[in-house]
Amino acid sequence: MTETLAPEIDSRDPASFPWSVFHRRHPVLIERVATAFPRPAAQRAALDTLLTESTSGVVTAPDVEALRHEPWPWWRPEYRGVPWGETPFLWAESYFYRRILDAVEFYRPGPWRGIDPFGPTKAAELAGDAVDEEMAALDTLAPDETWDALVRSSLWGNRADLSFRAGPSAGSGTGGLIVDESAEFRALLHDRPPGQAHLIADNAGQELLPDLVLLDHLLGAGLATSVVLHVKPHPYYVSDATPADVLATVARLAAADGRARTIGERLGESLRDGRLELRAHEFFCGPLTYHAMPVDLRAQFAQAALTIVKGDLNYRRLVGDRLWHPTAPFAELTAHFPGPLVALRTLKCDVAVGLTEATVETLDATGKPWRTTGEYAVVQTRS
Numbered sequence: 001m002t003e004t005l006a007p008e009i010d011s012r013d014p015a016s017f018p019w020s021v022f023h024r025r026h027p028v029l030i031e032r033v034a035t036a037f038p039r040p041a042a043q044r045a046a047l048d049t050l051l052t053e054s055t056s057g058v059v060t061a062p063d064v065e066a067l068r069h070e071p072w073p074w075w076r077p078e079y080r081g082v083p084w085g086e087t088p089f090l091w092a093e094s095y096f097y098r099r100i101l102d103a104v105e106f107y108r109p110g111p112w113r114g115i116d117p118f119g120p121t122k123a124a125e126l127a128g129d130a131v132d133e134e135m136a137a138l139d140t141l142a143p144d145e146t147w148d149a150l151v152r153s154s155l156w157g158n159r160a161d162l163s164f165r166a167g168p169s170a171g172s173g174t175g176g177l178i179v180d181e182s183a184e185f186r187a188l189l190h191d192r193p194p195g196q197a198h199l200i201a202d203n204a205g206q207e208l209l210p211d212l213v214l215l216d217h218l219l220g221a222g223l224a225t226s227v228v229l230h231v232k233p234h235p236y237y238v239s240d241a242t243p244a245d246v247l248a249t250v251a252r253l254a255a256a257d258g259r260a261r262t263i264g265e266r267l268g269e270s271l272r273d274g275r276l277e278l279r280a281h282e283f284f285c286g287p288l289t290y291h292a293m294p295v296d297l298r299a300q301f302a303q304a305a306l307t308i309v310k311g312d313l314n315y316r317r318l319v320g321d322r323l324w325h326p327t328a329p330f331a332e333l334t335a336h337f338p339g340p341l342v343a344l345r346t347l348k349c350d351v352a353v354g355l356t357e358a359t360v361e362t363l364d365a366t367g368k369p370w371r372t373t374g375e376y377a378v379v380q381t382r383s
C-alpha cells in the first residue's frame, strides 16, 4: 500500500488547511512579530513584503546579505518565480520562517542580531498561570500515577502550540487519543535495560516544561542512563524551543515551589554533569523529512535506546508530508528512522497514519475536521 508514495502536500487549494495557514494564520503571526518590539520601518516593510509575496506573489530568492552571515542550504532555485502555494508545504513553511528571521535582521551583525522574534510570546507563556498550574500539579501526583501523568502532559502539552492562537481552527474540547500505544511506550523503557534516551523537542513553554519533567523522571527512575534533548539551534516555527528556552524553563522550574523546584534544581545538576545533554543540530531547522537526515545525526539516533519524537512538524518530517491513507502502517513509514521510537503528537495538519479503519470511520462520521484541530492525539511506537 505504501510502496507508492502518496501525493506531497502543498497549499494551492483555497479550501485546504495549508492554504489557511498561509492566508489566515500568517497575517496574524506577521502582525504579532511586527508589533512585539518597536521595530524600525525597514523591518516592518520587509515583514509586510514577505506576507504579500507568500500569499499573492511568487517565491523570491533569500536575501544575499543574510546568506553571507547564515547560509540556508535548502534554497531551491527552481522554485524562484513559482507561486508559494505550488511548492511543497513543508518547504514553503520552512522558507517562510527563515525569511521572517531575515526580515528582522536576526543574522545580520547589528543591534537586532540574535533577538528571537517570538521571544515575547514565548516568555509570556512561560510566565503565565497555565505553567504555574502545571508545576503545582506535580505536587499532587501519587507515585503510581506519575508515569502516565508525565506522558499525558508531554503529549497534550503539544496542543498548546502558540501558532494555534493565530488561527481560527483551534478546537476547545479534547477529542482524545486515536492511537494509544502508551503500553508499548512504557515497555520500551521499563522492560529493557536502560540506555541513552533522546527527545526531539517541539514547542517551548507548556510543552517543553513537561518534556523536561519527563526526562528528569527517566533519569531519576533509572529508565535511562543519560538523556539527550534535541532543540532548534535558533528560532524557527513560531513557538519552537531553542537552547535559550530550555535554560529559561529550567530556571522557571527551579524558582518554583515544591516538587517543581526539586526537579528544576536536579535538571540543572544533570545539565552540569552531562546526564542531560542539550543538542541543536542545524537539520532541525530545515525543510526536509527525516529520511534525509545527515549521517552525523543519524548516528546519534542509531545508538539511542529510544527516541521520543514530539509534535506535529516532527511527525510530518518523520512519516513524510504526504496525503497518506490514514491506515498506512506507522511502522512501515518510519522504518527509515534509526533505532526505536515513540511519537507523541496532537494532530494539527492533514497527515494522519496508523489509524484503524474503524477509527477513521468514526472520525469521519463526526462530520467535523479531526486532522487539523489539535483535539486528537496519537502515541505511536516502533521498536
Ligand SMILES: O=P(O)(O)OC[C@H]1O[C@](O)(CO)[C@@H](O)[C@@H]1O
Pocket: 021, 093, 158, 161, 163, 202, 203, 237, 310, 311, 312, 313, 314, 316, 348, 349
Ligand atoms: O508545533 P507543532 O506541533 O510542530 O505544530 C506545528 C504545526 O503548525 C503548523 O505550522 C500550522 O498549523 C503546521 O503546519 C505544523 O505542522
